[in-house]
Amino acid sequence: MDAWVRFSAQSQARDRLCRAAQYACSLLGHALQKRGASPELQKQIRQLEGHLSLGRKLLRLGNSADALESAKRAVHLSDVVLRFCITVSHLNRALYFACDNVLWAGKSGLAPRVDQEKWAQRSFRYYLFSLIMNLSRDAYEIRLLMEQESSGYSRRQKGSGGGTPGGSETGGPGDPGTPGGGLPQIALKLQLRVLLLARVLRGNPPLLLDVVRNACDLFIPLDKLGLWRCGPGIVGLCGLVSSILSILTLICPWLRLKP
Amino acid sequence: MEAFTRFTNQTQGRDRLFRATQYTCMLLRYLLEPKADKEKVVMKLKKLESSVSTGRKWFRLGNVVHAVQATQQSIHATALVPRLCLTLANLNRVVYFVCDTVLWARSVGLSSSINKEKWRTWAARHYCCSLLLSLARDLYEISLQMERAARDKARRDEALSRDPLGHSVADEGTEWLQAFLLLLFRSLRRHPPLLLDTVKNLCDILNPLDQLGIYKSNPGVIGLGGLVSSVAGIITVAWPQLKLKIH
Numbered sequence: 001m002d003a004w005v006r007f008s009a010q011s012q013a014r015d016r017l018c019r020a021a022q023y024a025c026s027l028l029g030h031a032l033q034k035r036g037a038s039p040e041l042q043k044q045i046r047q048l049e050g051h052l053s054l055g056r057k058l059l060r061l062g063n064s065a066d067a068l069e070s071a072k073r074a075v076h077l078s079d080v081v082l083r084f085c086i087t088v089s090h091l092n093r094a095l096y097f098a099c100d101n102v103l104w105a106g107k108s109g110l111a112p113r114v115d116q117e118k119w120a121q122r123s124f125r126y127y128l129f130s131l132i133m134n135l136s137r138d139a140y141e142i143r144l145l146m147e148q149e150s151s152g153y154s155r156r157q158k159g160s161g162g163g164t165p166g167g168s169e170t171g172g173p174g175d176p177g178t179p180g181g182g183l184p185q186i187a188l189k190l191q192l193r194v195l196l197l198a199r200v201l202r203g204n205p206p207l208l209l210d211v212v213r214n215a216c217d218l219f220i221p222l223d224k225l226g227l228w229r230c231g232p233g234i235v236g237l238c239g240l241v242s243s244i245l246s247i248l249t250l251i252c253p254w255l256r257l258k259p
Numbered sequence: 260m261e262a263f264t265r266f267t268n269q270t271q272g273r274d275r276l277f278r279a280t281q282y283t284c285m286l287l288r289y290l291l292e293p294k295a296d297k298e299k300v301v302m303k304l305k306k307l308e309s310s311v312s313t314g315r316k317w318f319r320l321g322n323v324v325h326a327v328q329a330t331q332q333s334i335h336a337t338a339l340v341p342r343l344c345l346t347l348a349n350l351n352r353v354v355y356f357v358c359d360t361v362l363w364a365r366s367v368g369l370s371s372s373i374n375k376e377k378w379r380t381w382a383a384r385h386y387c388c389s390l391l392l393s394l395a396r397d398l399y400e401i402s403l404q405m406e407r408a409a410r411d412k413a414r415r416d417e418a419l420s421r422d423p424l425g426h427s428v429a430d431e432g433t434e435w436l437q438a439f440l441l442l443l444f445r446s447l448r449r450h451p452p453l454l455l456d457t458v459k460n461l462c463d464i465l466n467p468l469d470q471l472g473i474y475k476s477n478p479g480v481i482g483l484g485g486l487v488s489s490v491a492g493i494i495t496v497a498w499p500q501l502k503l504k505i506h
Contacts, residue, residue, distance in 0.1 A: 002328065004324050009269055010268060011272075047368040048368065055314045055317040062263075062267050062273070065263055065267070069261055108307065110310075
């Protein structure tokens with residue numbers, strides 16, 4: 001009980017719970033539609049989803065300030081690439097929240113002349129840019145860790161007296177490829193790369209969580225902007241998974257990716 | 260801006276801000292309604308008030324657990340009167356939040372067979388009881404503080420060897436009232452959390468009293484009361500040392 005009180009005292013936690021519920025409703029509605037459930041039940045689920053969506057828009061009023069504050073903090077990071085990616089991502093988030101506030105004003109009747117479609121498209125565009133920046137940052141971190149891991153491996157190999165016969169395949173990008181590499185050679189290289197990636201991600205749970213979360217979130221704006229229509233089922237599932245993962249990072253703060 | 264984000268990161272902080280907005284809209288609507296050319300503004304205020312009120316329900320979901328935890332904490336209060344008052348007040352709050360959750364289920368369309376009026380009356384009744392019990396506790400604490408202040412004053416007067424009975428019998432009535440009010444003012448000034456809590460409970464009780472028909476007032480008074488109590492709530496969230504603690 002104490003854990004719930006502490007958890008729900010953060011407004012972000014409540015927002016994530018509502019988001020999980022919203023996408024669960026979307027997924028459930030899609031599943032019920034496919035199985036031909038009663039229209040009454042479908043209408044109830046859709047209504048609940050609508051209420052959740054509007055309620056979340058109200059809960060998010062003021063999140064622009066939070067995003068700007070995070071952007072201000074990110075400007076002081078030492079690594080140039082991280083600084084750029086994280087700051088731009090937060091700035092795009094701030095713009096997304098600003099568009100979301102305009103949409104709320106339109107939906108709640110305060111500004112009835114707001115063009116809902118136009119502002120919705122704008123908000124999803126900013127959300128997409130922010131997710132792309134997050135994924136770039138994740139890719140950069142993965143690359144750094146892979147380089148670290150492979151140089152550590154090659155150092156260990158040298159230390160144990162002579163590498164594997166046939167040249168070391170785990171070298172970094174500066175590694176001269178074996179001459180005349182055929183298809184099996186490329187396949188082997190790819191396999192080793194994938195193994196290295198898996199090892200890096202397994203040893204770094206916050207990074208893995210962040211990658212999966214951003215990848216799942218990516219489907220939502222791609223579908224809403226019409227770039228890659230995946231259907232309400234996939235959108236619902238991805239939204240639900242990413243909400244659950246971000247609830248996990250709130251419950252266990254060590255799972256949060258720190259810059 | 261950092262202080263604002265820290266404040267809004269707490270659910271209670273955000274909820275109090277929205278509550279203040281909701282009651283400000285109610286107050287402004289009452290003030291602007293009689294004016295001739297302000298219909299559009301009044302309409303917008305009504306829409307804002309209703310959407311904020313609906314949205315705030317999401318903040319209250321799950322507060323049953325908060326109230327149960329508060330009940331458990333208040334059982335451990337040392338003095339008998341606060342223990343009794345706070346425990347009963349928190350139990351009433353538990354019932355209020357249960358009614359509120361049922362009303363939420365009705366409003367999002369999960370269950371259409373719920374009698375809204377009945378549950379609304381129950382919610383208002385239990386909210387009113389909880390506020391009355393909190394006020395009883397506040398009065399008890401005020402009386403303790405006044406006793407303490409009176410003892411301190413008597414000791415100071417004795418030290419200065421001033422005759423405490425040196426006054427004419429004719430002025431005894433008004434002087435007693437004056438001394439009482441002065442003592443009340445002094446004890447509340449020395450104890451800001453108690454003042455904030457008393458003001459908050461007094462302002463909050465206007466709404467359920469109006470809903471239950473016990474003391475009908477106008478939306479302006481309720482709006483002003485709600486706004487003052489929300490501001491008091493914002494102060495206790497922003498400065499947690501001003502929250503009235505259970506001893």
